[in-house]
Amino acid sequence: MLRRIESISQSAVWDGYDGRTSPAPDFARYNLIYGWNASGKTTLSRVFGLLNKSSPNRLPTGAFVRVSVGQDVLDSRKEQDRGRIPVCIFNRDFIDANLQQDDYTRAPALFIVGEDNIRLGNRIASLTRRRERVLTMYRSVQKKQIETNAAKEKAATDLARECGTMLGVRDFRAPNLKTIQHGLTAPGDHLLDAATLQVLVNQARDQSDFAPIRNLPVVLPPLPPGVDDVAGLLRETPRQNTIKRLADDPSLSDWVRTGLRFHEHSTACAFCGNDAAQALEAYADHFSDEYRRQHAAITAAIGQLEQPRQAHTFPHEKEWVPDVRAKVREVLSRLLGWEAREGEIRATWAGLLREKLANMETAFTVEAVEDRAPELAVILAELHQAKDDHNLACDELASRLRSAADKVKEHFAARFVLDPGAAEAIAFLSEVEAALGRIKAVGQKIAAQSTAANTELQRSSVATNQINELLKRLLGPSISVEQAQDNRIQFIREGQPATNMSDGERTAISLAYFLVSLGQNGQRLEDLVVFVDDPICSLDANHIYDVAYLLITSLKTCRQLFISTHNSEFFNTIKQDWADRGGKFKPQHVAYLVSRQGGGTSQLLVLPDHLAKFRSDYHHVFYCLRQFQASTSLEVDAYLSCPNLLRRFLEMYLGFRRPTPKGYQTKLDVLFDDEVERRAIARYVDEGSHGASTLRLLEFSDFPAVSREMVERVMQALERVDPDHYSVLVAETT
Template identity: 25%
Template sequence: MIKRIQYIKNFGVYKNYRHSGTLPDFNNKNMIYGWNYSGKTTLSRLFSFMENKKTNSEEFPDIEFEIILEDGTKINHSNIDSFPFNVRVFNSDFIKDNLRFDSDDKKMKGITFDIGKNAHLRPLIVANEEYIAKARLKITDNSVFINRFNEFSASKFTNQARIIKNDHFNSLIEFNKGHLERLIGTKEEVLNNIILDQAILIKIKADSISKNDKDKIDIEEYANKLNDLIQKVSDFISKEPKAATQEEILDDDSDLYNWVRTGVRLHESKHLENCAFCKSDLIPERVMNLNTYFSNEAAVLKDESVELINKINAEIEYFEKIDIRNKSKNDLNESLQLIFEDLVREYSTVCKEYCSVLNQLKSIIEDKLTNSLFVTKTLPEMNTEVESILSKWITDVKKVFEEHNQIVENFKSNQDSARDSYKKHLVSKYLIDENYFEFKRKKEIEEKYHQIFNARILAKEIENKEYSDQLQSITAGKGELNMFIKMFLKREDIKIDVTYDNHFVLKRGDIIAKNLSEGEKTAIAFSHFMVMLDSLFESGKLLETIVFFDDPISSLDANHIAQITSLINSFFFRKGIDPDNPAKVIDCFLQLFVSTHNFEFYSFLRDANNIKRKKKIPTEQGTREVSACNSFFIKKVAIDSSIIEKMPSSLASYKSEYIYLFSLIYNFFESDCSIQNPNYILMPNAVRRFLEIYTLIKLPGNKGEIDSRIVELVGDVNELKILHHFSHFTSFEKATRHDELILRLPEVIADVFTLLGNDMTHYESLCTAINKTVFIVENS
């Protein structure tokens, strides 16, 4: 159900309406009262938007609203298409849309008209006949694309299948027109079949025509040590050895350092007493000093440098002679040979950059030995990206080898898959290049024209009979219409009949009506609406429908108000629906709204037994009864602005609109006609409506306007200024304009009390009804 209307903006008189926060939520049954032009019909149009699940953006481009449903869902102008309930609205728009009149029918000597679908169907029939006439002229010309499209099946597909078999698959497969046609899918599928990546396409083609004559390749692990070497060099150059003895010539010349160190060890190991180079005697003290020199921290660091450089050289040699490069492309499947060749070419650059960083590490070690052996150094920023580049290269090569091994191992299934993809690619590319789907689309349009118009041309009489049957099926519902009209008007002599050409005609007795009153139009349209609702009831959908009536008694006299009330009270509340409790009265709607400007109708409907019947809600103690019907009041608060509020208790407590109007006028006059009075904007309408009822009560036989009845009541027209004001105030349109009348409200209302003073008994009774004392107004 609809819980509340949170706000409405830029929609008729609802310029900026927002729920007050204190206004009760909508109930199962809802009564809405408001004077003419206060905004009732505009509100019903909001419900029509919910019925159609779209707004009238052309007429109301800036409309904004929000509707809260019982479960908290919010429906607004942007998502109204998701409104979840069925809605049916009866208002002036429904009457206009569902009751279309033709000119006087000379044969019938009366006015014929269409109801409901007939009002829309007959113009469509004429439009279709005009369309068919134009189609006859076009149909012979609309075969161009059918003929061009048929060329595909006739010859083009055969030729293309031969090209695919011989030129693309080297005649290794069987492929003909039938194979090609089985590969044609939707345009989306065809576009997805096209292989855009040229590398993938080359591979798939190679796999499609390759032979299984390759061996699997053993895959080794290739790990680089750059990061480890960088860390070792960093640790090495950060060391700061202590010099125990000094040998400047050896400290400054690494070659001499290595030569002497080796020589000392050789002489000691061979137990030589003379220098093997110069034959001089070896002085033991000198040998001891050299051993001490070579055993200190600096010497150890130099030994470490030799080991580091050897490791770096080994790393360089490993990757300069890596066995991956010794593989031939011919060892690989044809689809991978080009990829492998690219990787081999790429390696020279990868290896060069990698070894360059290794050589840089060697230079850093040598610089430490030569220039800063006893000083801590920090490793400069290195290009470590070469490590990830080399690792990626190794991974890519292994991936190629792994893919090759998979191809060798799964050659048959891989080739079948590749051939399938390649065939789909070739067929799809051909279809796109040849604009196959555009020809197909245009061909289907032409075929549709042919199917539709040939059928209509060849079976025109049958088609006309179909339309005639539709009209007759609608006019066959005259019995239901007449039933509701009888219930509506409580008359036997008014009924609808059907003409020879399936129009409706209204009869009064046996005489065809030559014109229809507004009340009869309302009765016919309302009856049609009720027939629609009855159809919903029969299909079980009425119980899921929100129904909105906007002034269903418009243009009807007071005699019919009770009948309408009775009809609503009986139609929407029925027994025998609940199989477990046939005597239970069931609400035959999801939610019911009735708006009216007629207080008498509002009172009748409010007091109808089924409308005021309460509902039971579960509680912790069991169930309790609460009201199932809420009443609302639409009130104008400015010339072009209205609000929805709870029905005023003063109005709800009165059985008569007349007494309520008098209370408004009395309270306004009592407050010195202050512009701050909340009912200020309502007063012109209230005064006019009050005087209309008062003068009709006093003079029910005078059918003229208010001023003529006042003249008859007062006699001396000069006694009251009110006559001047109301001589131009005989239409509601004037009342809604805030012209000089609203500016002269104090003297106008004073005249009302002067007028009432002529009948003190009536005046005093009115005051008693609202618990007020009598005003005595001096006439000046």
Template identity: 25%
Template sequence: MKISRLPRIKGYRVFRDFTWPEDLHGFAQFNVIYGWNGSGKTTLSSLFENLQDKRPVSDGDVVFAFDDSSRKIAGNRIAEEAVPHVRVFNRDFVARTIEAIGKSNVAPIYYLGKESIEKQKQIESLRDERQRAVKASDKAENKKRKAEKALDNFCIEKAKFIKETLLGSPDHANYDKRGFRQAVASIKASPQPRALAEEEKADFRKQKELKAKGTIPKISAPSVDIADLKTRVSLLLGRSVVSQVIADLANDPTVGAWVQQGLSLHKGERETDTCRFCGNDFSAHRRAALEAHFNDAFASFQDEAGQEIKEINRLHESFEAVAVVFPDTSRFYENLAEEAEKAISTAKEVVHEVIRVLDSLTAILKKKKANPFESVSLEAGEPNLESPGQSISAAIDAVNEIIDKHESITGNLTTEIRNAYRALEQGYVLEAVPRFDELEELAADAETTLGQVKDKPSEIKANIASLEREIREHRRPAEELNRELRAYLGRDELKFDIKETGYALSRSGQPASDLSEGERTAIAFLYFLKTLEDKDFDVSKGVVLIDDPVSSLDANALFSAFGYMKVRTKDCHQLFILTHNFSFFRQVKNWFHHMKGQGKKKLEQRPARFYSLHTTLTDGFRNAAITRIDPLLEEYESEYHFLFRQVYEVANDTTPETELSQFYGMPNIARRLIETFLAYRFPDSSGDLIKRFDRVEFDAAKKTRILRLLNTYSHSGGITEPEHDPSVLAETRDVMKAILELIQSVDAEHYSGMVNLLTPAGEDSYNG
């Protein structure tokens, strides 16, 4: 598939309103388009770039025609239609193809090829990203380290506090952060225990300080039923003895008791008829009376009352003994002392209450015994006869229960002390858990953050290594590049050396810290020609466009470059060459003229065709157009012929001037014509156009007029004026005549020869 023409280009950059002329032949296999700077070559090459990238033309109205022009594709549909494979070399390609990348300003590293440059830029970007990733990783690592250190220091601090607080505990002698962490884990693994109150802590602190104390025997409480005892006493008190009562004895119990005892001393072995007290006779009658008074009933009652009193006295002695055997509270462990003191005090009160009851019962029985003939009753209102408020057994049991605790502590003292230590440890650990959790969460967050970034540097490093491998795989050997560059430029000043993933360039043995525009273009063009051998591009089926590949090259280098290009593009399916360099154009022209079939009469049968690209001024704006090349440019070896003809035709044009825009390009043409003429006429004069003008002997006013036009409207770097003066452009035709006069004045023979070349003999319409 070949591109036959560009039927329409409207509103696209400098091509404001271009329609392919009906009389302009279509593109052939080989095509050269000649146009000066600013004529639209870059714009035209950008349209071919759209085809190359299958990128729609977003601006203006552009149409491409293919093969016999029967197939046309709008520029905005390029991506959707089948188009030929295109490769474009232009300034954009140069910019994309060779670039110095890196931070070294002394010996930069150069990279060739868009992909390699993009990958190396990715590498540079990744290196920066890796530095940031390393910093982020280091920062996260440092944050994690600090968080873990804070947690570790907290554990150490708490472990030290617990160890010092529980000094003396074998289990905590080597207590450290590991023990503290284990304790925290144990608390968190089970239902969380209740926090200790300060009072509980004080008790456990006392408990852990316990020392083994002596055994405390239990207290045996006498068995007594006060209610039953009072019942028995009440019954005795209610009994009355029946006998022949001697009133004096009955009324005086003391005397009666004395007499009764005396009577017993006068019986049995001691029996006598003499009173042992007074020595008088103890008559039988008195003995019988006394014995009647103290008969068997009396004696029986006296015996019963005596036995009851004896029993009560026994109980009294038992309780008196109990009252003095209660242990001192100092014998108890400190944590039991208070409880023991309360229980013992209560028990003593109960014992003394019992003793008081027994004393009251004894007293009332003795009174009854002394006077058995009188009935006596217990008075419930007497305080000393009230039963104690608490059971004696319950009170004694309460004391014994504390004694059991004491004994249990003694028997399990080691366990009790250990439990106290452990309870205190648990309490201290429990208080530390909230802060531990907070620090642990910070450490966990830091660990998570680190986990998110720690692998990033190595991942980026792997990506960099992968890209570097890809660049190296596609990097051409330095020897091959040097050989091609030497063949292209015709000299070997520049040399490539492999460095890292790119190349170090040297110029005449010294590092090339910068490349000239010509050198950059040459290297890029070499690379471009090499890409025509890529697997994804078949040059025999593809379209190649080359825009000014010899920028800034000298004549020798230009010739070598052309020969190099010719060899590598001669088999193109379709080739377009755009140039403003007439020397290069002449090389291409000669190549095309010597192609097989180029001499055929029918233009459509020729393999190569020639075009011009120029601009006109419309409504104050440049408008580019593709036209057939002027025959002088195609047929003659010098651009000078063409320039002379342009100036000559304007100077001799007799048609009325309609628009100044028709003269817009003439100042440039005139400048190039004069510069070329004066350069040959005065080869020993260097400098700009004004200096050469100084050597020309010609009318000063006309010279000034010529320079004024060139200063205003030409694009020379040496002739500039800030503003365009339309009135100056109106003088174009007269100035062109003045230029011809100048040439004729300086070299009449040369002038005549040029005129004869343009017109039949004798038809010079302007001869000065």
């Protein structure tokens, strides 16, 4: 038997269900499931259908379930687990797949063993048992195959982990090891002794981390002015009528020269306002155009000479491979010396030019300096050669590391191939594969014999008689079944195809067809798990009782039974047979409640005591309303069922207090004296009970707060008007 649902995934409202943390008890042989519409009962029946082999299902793609059977766990994703326990399900999907053709008048033929065909039935049963034994043998051998493959895979994983640990590589896994193993033509040639292995590991784990150097800083040649430019500026003297006092005092000369710009357009003294034409003329002769030009040229040259050369940052010494470090150190030292000497020369030239500015009429000389550009070119060429040598060494180092690591990996791959246990495993797997082939051939032979027996059985089926007996019990003689010519059965009313059937008639013939189908092709009810979902849709009260006792008696011998319903009358009829007067269920019988949680997912819960003890769901509606009253949730979805539940409670309570056919709105004065309050309650219940009105209500109010307020009002009114009734309800549902 199915013991418990371990987990459900990707299955609509049951996605994420974890039976290991659920408070629901384990399944018994007989299981009753109660839940309101849209709580998830039909979806649960579809989840059970995942355990069948290749059966159509309306669940989302990828849906799967894990169910414990004894100490084993069946996983619907595994082909070997699907079909191990046959599960027969009656729900809307069964009706659509078998009966929704030509207005429900036709269905696939069923083939049931009659008294004259006991031999064929026994033959089919014997072949089925033999097929099960062969299947058990197949699974046993397949299990050994899986275990051997797992051991082989573990050996590969262990060796790959050891290799990865030695090399300090985290992403070396068993698939990488096996890929290398497939490329070894002579595995023995790749085995290494301990000393060689350690040397290669040390090489592969060399932490020297050198990266190629793509570019070196650009070092500019000596910038102008050069020695010839400086010599020319020092040698040249301007033509002028020198004023001795200015020539002897350079500071005064600069002061006067600066002040001349205030007298460019006037001969009046800018300081005292007196006529300064004569003095300005003398100054103009002293500071001639040639003087000003030469003075500006010298000043510009000094600015260029004193401008610092660009600093350069070369790779740090540790970034160079050891073989070129000494060379790089020596060349960079020479470059620093060249830069220092260049700075000294330019500083000397700048000093001479400053002296020239102080004595413009004096000619100066400068010492000759060698051309420094060739020396710099040699230094830079040696640096670039060192860079090329470094990059070549980096490439060779990476190649050596890869080669050493590859040899270590090939050593471990060879160990995997040459391990004595690996050879035995390969031989065993070859034997197992041959055994599986033989068992499969036997299974195919049995299947062919079973098909032949079923073919013979089909010619003399008594399924129509059994369906007719059930239809007479449920519908009387109005509808019957007969065998059609096209290997199908046909539903007949007064000699004609039974078109335009009512919903109740369709439900009845669907159930009858399902119950008879449980015995087709030699199936035994004792071997089947049966799940019946809401079998009383559109049936009146009399038929509800008939269907309940039909299921109880017809399915009593099945291996395990699940019945789910939203109908309280049907639920209580089954419960009355399965439980004692106090609501305690008999041994091997258990009941559950399916409930939608706040997040929209379904949960399988133990049946509350008040549902087990009482025959109506009046107590349960009261219990749910009190849950709303105490709720602190702010989610709108958590309260959408509140108006409907409040309506049901008011209809039941007020209908008992004032048993007239009028609507509950006319009876609200039993609870509320205030007309405004009665209108508020009625407006909330009526508008909230219909989809379009609910949307409007959500649009203009705080729906969670309004819902809690309305329930609070009803509860307070009930406690005030009928305190004994209220206190008993609270006690029975707490």
